Amino acid sequence: MGKIRPLSENLIGKIAAGEVVERPAAAIKELVENSLDAGATTVTVEIREGGLSYIRVSDNGSGIDESDIRMAFERHATSKISREQDLDSIATLGFRGEALASIAAVSKVTMTTRTAGRETGLKVTNEGGKITDIKETACPQGTTITVSDLFYNVPVRKGFMKKSGQEATAVHDLMTQMLLSRPDVSFRYISNGKTEYHSPGDGQTATAMQTVYGSRAMKEMKAVDDHGNGLVIKGYVGIGENARGNRSQEFFFINGRVMHSKILNDAVETACRERVMIGKFPVCALYITIAYEAVDVNVHPNKLQVRFRDETGVYEAVMSAVLNAIRVRDAFEQPVEMV
Ligand code: ADP
Numbered sequence: 001m002g003k004i005r006p007l008s009e010n011l012i013g014k015i016a017a018g019e020v021v022e023r024p025a026a027a028i029k030e031l032v033e034n035s036l037d038a039g040a041t042t043v044t045v046e047i048r049e050g051g052l053s054y055i056r057v058s059d060n061g062s063g064i065d066e067s068d069i070r071m072a073f074e075r076h077a078t079s080k081i082s083r084e085q086d087l088d089s090i091a092t093l094g095f096r097g098e099a100l101a102s103i104a105a106v107s108k109v110t111m112t113t114r115t116a117g118r119e120t121g122l123k124v125t126n127e128g129g130k131i132t133d134i135k136e137t138a139c140p141q142g143t144t145i146t147v148s149d150l151f152y153n154v155p156v157r158k159g160f161m162k163k164s165g166q167e168a169t170a171v172h173d174l175m176t177q178m179l180l181s182r183p184d185v186s187f188r189y190i191s192n193g194k195t196e197y198h199s200p201g202d203g204q205t206a207t208a209m210q211t212v213y214g215s216r217a218m219k220e221m222k223a224v225d226d227h228g229n230g231l232v233i234k235g236y237v238g239i240g241e242n243a244r245g246n247r248s249q250e251f252f253f254i255n256g257r258v259m260h261s262k263i264l265n266d267a268v269e270t271a272c273r274e275r276v277m278i279g280k281f282p283v284c285a286l287y288i289t290i291a292y293e294a295v296d297v298n299v300h301p302n303k304l305q306v307r308f309r310d311e312t313g314v315y316e317a318v319m320s321a322v323l324n325a326i327r328v329r330d331a332f333e334q335p336v337e338m339v
């Protein structure tokens, strides 16, 4: 008899899960993106021990209809795309239909959900990828997903997890990025019982920035509001005292999605060079609107690299927008003395 055998469905599920949810922050990213895709205007994320023992993501979005409950936990099942041509114009954050199935495969999940048209909601229990119970429950419209004991059935993976403090830091960074990406959504983030963030969701980038960096830092931020070379560039940059020891606080949102681009880091850092000490980096949240044809986004959800058709044009537009922001505010704050 040969040595090669097909993997069991259960094992296939666990292996796939390892790729989608490598750590608590990755699971939370998927859950929050689902909430945003469901049209939520409030999203609450609560974790304990960096998310290793407990994660809860709660939203006031569309909810999941009874007829879709089982499918929601199936691998490669999604409500977001159906045809091949949909891949060219993805408007949602998720579309692979893997997240819920993957998270459920390696944890104990409880979901309560109610759609607008229903009077009662449903409570679904899933353990290690298998639905163990579905019953009616009273709950507000929207969806709440609780994930306990992440990787409880994957001892190897559990052993590889960093200390809960490091996992909490990764979740904190993720929440910063999520909160800044959607000033129109009210986010609440609670870690070990302490509220870390609560944004108003009033649609203003300034209040989102203030939630993250505090009102004192906000006073020193320079407002960017410019356009050029086919880009509209808005947001804030923090220089001087607000500069940081690394570039982790340089955020770029392109057409509403968090993106990473060396070109954009360079443009901002060059513009701020004279106002940031050597070895330090500016803080920024720049919201860039650009024609979809002008960017090439790698659609792998974990690779958020963006490439621009006209790199020089983008670089120059962003650099001059930031330079203008610094100059305008400087002129406003400290009028140039005339001799
Ligand atoms: P994807 O987001 O790629 O479609 P997921 O596994 O993350 O795949 O979710 C599967 C489906 O479950 C989604 O397509 C959506 O219909 C539904 N769903 C998941 N989370 C939520 C939520 N918070 N609110 C409403 N529907 C949800």
Ligand code: MG
Binding pocket: 030, 033, 034, 094, 095, 097, 099, 100
């Ligand atoms: Mg999803």
